[in-house]
Amino acid sequence: MTSASTSPFRVSLDAMGGDFGPSETVAAAVAAVAAGDLHVLLVGDPTEIQTEIERHSAQDLPLTVVPSEDVIRDGESPLQALRAKPKASAIIGVGLVKEGLADAFVTMGSTGAAMAASAFGLGMMPGIERPGLGGPMYGLAPKTTLIELGSSIDCNPTKLLNFAALGVAFARTYLDVTNPRVALLSVGSEDTKGNKQTKEAFPVFQQSGLNFIGNVEGHDLAVNTADVIVCDGFVGNILLKAMEGLGVSLAAYMKERLSGLVSEADAAAVSQDIYDILNRTEHTGGGPLFGVKGNVIVGHGRARAIGIAGAIATAKRLGELSLTSKMEEELATIRASVAI
């Protein structure tokens, strides 16, 4: 144990979520609790989970099995699934947080399901309509938070400003950025450059009290010009997926390009590094749902045990930093500055 605390941090983990289910999620939980000061509640099929626990000889570790039935999959309508599968792992997992039995919920399963279950189960912060996605997305600019990444497609200035506030709280608390520089993602640095949306948002950001540095452009995502870069979920999602796609094709290219120049193992390692730099969320263990009144961490479906253990560690750190309270404070400050 790394801490003498008598009440370890409690994470409810969607053991059925992700592409590989209990074989990876339980391995992750075992690794996470072994690091100490943590209790993991494994939500899912008790038999499957128990088999994995035994396989790891982890019967004596602080792991609890919480039964659930069914899983909400990617592609299902989250709202319909909430009704059709009331005992699904995402719903039971969020429920544990709601009932005060867990301090955070972690899932590699359907993001839509996590969002819907969280919005209904835990509620949204004032001014936020639905959970947002954000965070650093490029490995060479690891302290630049981009928000929003795909849940809020069409955004008015108020929505963008609220996301900015959430991003600021995240950058300050989780990334240790003092006085985060906030920018709107646009097509030119002047306030007259942009689409209807950014031009309307610009003056609202100016009077917000945030450390608003104006517009930034696409190339600024890579070079630490701003700490929190705000865009709507349409642009953010296209950018995120474009980077991921570049990561896949550049990694393949690099393997080929280095063949003959370096050993096969070195070529593979460099190729993997390029992939990781551009597919950051896959390996850093996911990020929080922004704006939810509770700690909910969503990771990548393709994550293996090491990534899932990272997500659990992220949940613990966010909880200990009281990120959600910090976000609520930041939103309240913004509301006081701008009449929204």
Added chain:
Amino acid sequence: MTSASTSPFRVSLDAMGGDFGPSETVAAAVAAVAAGDLHVLLVGDPTEIQTEIERHSAQDLPLTVVPSEDVIRDGESPLQALRAKPKASAIIGVGLVKEGLADAFVTMGSTGAAMAASAFGLGMMPGIERPGLGGPMYGLAPKTTLIELGSSIDCNPTKLLNFAALGVAFARTYLDVTNPRVALLSVGSEDTKGNKQTKEAFPVFQQSGLNFIGNVEGHDLAVNTADVIVCDGFVGNILLKAMEGLGVSLAAYMKERLSGLVSEADAAAVSQDIYDILNRTEHTGGGPLFGVKGNVIVGHGRARAIGIAGAIATAKRLGELSLTSKMEEELATIRASVAI
């Protein structure tokens, strides 16, 4: 001479445009006409141009000097500059095409100036409000055309459809793609996924008669899922600049990463390749202004002689392929299919 034609293709070149002016543009013209079947009209300061021609001992090559005064720079308001500098190189250069004295205009200067000068001097194709930018933007997907890249920021479905038609003509004619697959760039493949703009455009594209394959996502930019990917200039410009920025930072990273593994020269070469893949327009000699009634090629300000010579070659090839007529035909076909 590579052709027996008695009337070589005539390019008017903005000798003053680009970051380096006549020292690079004249070198490019010399290289281009040396390849044969081409006449270049060098528009700019006669003394500066003549000095460069003599430096290359190119007095006997098919080069003509056309005097202009002043240059429209990046950052100037193109419309104001058109009035204030009526003899600027971009205006004179476009004027040569208008008067039938040149078959194409090529510039590495201000894109805004080229657009304004072209729109006023040559006019726009029916249905097109302003010149568009498009083309392949990623070196590992060299036949995937993205349109629009920054001149038309807020687009309604009609604008997007017209850009699709121009992109199709470009892909078919210049990139030799038979029956180009057209897609809307969005955040999910289903027609219900997207922002207000793409959802409105989707049914219009469906009834357009184009080979419309639906929505594609960010990762599809890298993997040849579609031949013509349509987005508004806001999204396209952010993507283009994001890629360019990634190119800069990944190239620097790669140089460092390979240090010790390969020779310094090899590390520099691989690094340069990564840069080039992600900064495609800088090295391939620019692309046409889409929708202008005339051949106008805009290249990258940072281009050196080899890139500018590439732009001149592009102009010649586009002219010989009658790209502008093909674009007008495609627009007319679209207009006949959809009531726009």
